[in-house]
Amino acid sequence: MFSTLESKLGNRLVLPNHDAYDELRKVWNGAIDRRPKAIVVCESEQDVVDAVNFAKEENLHISIRGGGHNLAGTAVCDDGLMIDLSNMRGVEVDQAKKVAIVEGGAKLGDIDVATQKYGLVTPTGTVSKTGVAGLALGGGLGYLRGKYGLTCDNIVGAHIVTAEGELIYVHENNHQDLFWAIKGGGGNFGVVTKFEFQLYDLGPEVLAIDVMYDYQDVKSILTKAQEFLENAPDDISFNITAMMLPPAPFLPEALHHKKVVAVSGLYAGDPKNGESVIQPLRELAKPIVDQSGVIPYEELQKKLDVMVQDHIPVYGTSLYFKDLDEKTIDVLLNKLENAPVPTVLSQLWALSGKMNRIPEEETAFAIRDASFVLLLDVMVMPGMDEEVCKQWVDSLYADLLPYSHRNASYLNGIALLESATKNTFAQNYERLLSIKRKYDPSNLFRHNHNIDPK
Structure with a gap:
């Protein structure tokens, strides 16, 4: 089943008989004990594309690990494919535009170290070990919320691998519906491989x-x-x-x-x-x-x-x-x-x-x-x-x-x-549902506060 994917990924494909499997399926919350059929340890956006395409072909649902810090343990699933971004932690700062380009596996501390070199910040959370992807897609409450809003409010662009296995760039003038949806709609719509965040002067x-x-x-x-x-x-x-x-x-x-x-x-x-x-x-x-x-x-x-x-x-x-x-x-x-x-x-x-x-x-x-x-x-x-x-x-x-x-x-x-998912998305739920049906009608990305397209 996994031979074609293994030929592309080599040792970046981790199966249950692999020595690293039990360590890689661990997440922050020790109450979570799930066993995916395979784990793809991604080093690049192409790895993510290959993993999503394989999951689609083999009818495997996908969980996505950014920092693995979610209380519900949504980074890891039973019997599906776990896409692990934890080696993709790069952060680049465009000082002129005041934008940080952040890979999907980065942690909050990675962002702070990179941006504070220039006396810049973006709103994140309050624990440096948290992964930015789950935080941002679900909102992102931190100490800058009063001054600059939530983490999701400061997403100005993103690279997303969709359920079709396409890598697309979303921003205010491109895939506007999806750009709107990732600002608080969770991991329902694809794998975000890179974020672009607005930066502000603060610190050190x-x-x-x-x-x-x-x-x-x-x-x-x-x-x-x-x-x-x-x-x-x-x-x-x-x-x-x-x-x-x-x-x-x-x-x-x-x-x-x-x-x-x-x-x-x-x-x-x-x-x-x-x-x-x-x-x-x-x-x-x-x-x-x-x-x-x-x-x-x-x-x-x-x-x-x-x-x-x-x-x-x-x-x-x-x-x-x-x-x-x-x-x-x-x-x-x-x-x-x-x-x-x-x-x-x-x-x-x-x-x-x-x-x-x-x-x-x-x-x-x-x-x-x-x-x-x-x-x-x-x-x-x-x-x-x-x-x-x-x-x-x-x-x-x-x-x-x-x-x-x-x-x-x-x-x-x-x-x-x-009930909490529907109550919290409130009047935005129906709009999110239509976007989910457009970009992920088979609910490939279901390990989240799910918007079920069926």
């Missing part, structure tokens, strides 16, 4: 917000943060994280196993002008630790890496909220206080500024009117019961759904769920 030094409070003050912190958000300038984006600190060597012993609320973020303007602007976020309660200050942008982008360990089983969910009224806060906090394990990471990301001023129909990413998004993950450490953790996450989603905004979720932060 930026003003970071990094404050830690006692968990007992969580209610007043959420209330005051919401008040601050009402008049927050575009320059500020911030996240609120409730967690129990691990007994990690990099933490003072007094903080081991302590429940805290961390506020982290960025002032994306002149740091000298930002001190007074961020001050209210440093006074939401009495701080335990306040490390806010001017640091290199690259350092800020790596700060949360330590919290995101590889190959640990993780169950998570997400919901948007228009506002955090008392009932919503009470339901969330009651669930958190009755969590079955201590390894719960509960984040509320404040949403404002540029990302919310883009009209809903301008991109496939439809949720432009929420004030917060909940991103909740449970890490299942050795000795913990995976099924209990999964059931608790599902129950939290069910309990909070009636209070959510439009029953929608940030799709990069939730397991595959058809």
